[in-house]
Amino acid sequence: MQTFLPYPDLAASMAVLDDKRLGKQRVETLQVMKAVTVAGYGWQSHPVTRMWRGHRPALMEYQEATCAEWMRRGFADTCFEKTLAIIAEVPEDLAAYTEGRITRPPWWGRPELHLSHRSKLLAKAPELYRPAFPGDPDDLDYVWPVTSA
Template identity: 45%
Template sequence: MQTFLPYPDFRASALVLDRRRLGKQRVEALQVLRGLVRPGYGWRRHPAVRMWAGYEEALVRYGLEICRAWCDLGHQDTCAATLVADFTASRPLPPTATPGTPARDQERLAAAGELPPWLGEDAFHRSHRSALVRKDPDVYTPLFPDVPDDLPYVWPASDRADAHDDPAGPPEIPRRPR
């Protein structure tokens, strides 16, 4: 499980993904969100879920950008509506909010201090570029020619407390052999 962010910008990250990964990211964003907002849902302890804790709206914005890029390629999508529905069902809406309103755009989230602090950390984004090169060298080596294919994932911690956080931190996830 992973939310691929080779760049700090959600839209730029979505646009660089190949069709296979782009399609899968729609489902992964939804799984991560459900790991955060649905008690008892699987994956709650996975570092890909835990790093987004407290930043669910930003995760939804990431997922919506992924879904938008998917639709721009001519594909049908049901994940965007589900992301919005699960997100809005998980939090109380202000009295002035319209139910089902999508998450704020990335610029507004940044202005409000609602983006995770690891977004923009070079080591984090470089580890995602490396993983993409490893997964599909033919596609990603030309896009990231100076990135080796053997960097381990960087799993940042969220700086926001969450009910399912373990004080010991996220469990180590071993790298799978290629």
């Protein structure tokens, strides 16, 4: 499970993803939102859950960008509304999101994190991503901005 951010720019990150990965991001972001909101939901120890914990409005912003790009490509979406319903369980986080009072996590913008995401995309589908990331290595591990559980 991962929320890909190959660039610090959210729209650029979503635009560069291929359809398969972009579609999967919608579902995985919904799962992460459940994990950081719903007590007892799975994925609690996963690094992607831990890196978004405490940042639901920013995660909702990520989901909005993901679903917007998905629909821009002509696909139907059901994940945005489902994710919005989950964040609504925490009214102050929903208000922060809808009012644009979004504080992104401190790891957002760290060059090594974004590079690691580009590297993993290159490893997964070099034929798709080498033109977008011509000088990047394809053998880096993910940079997780949290300590392991």
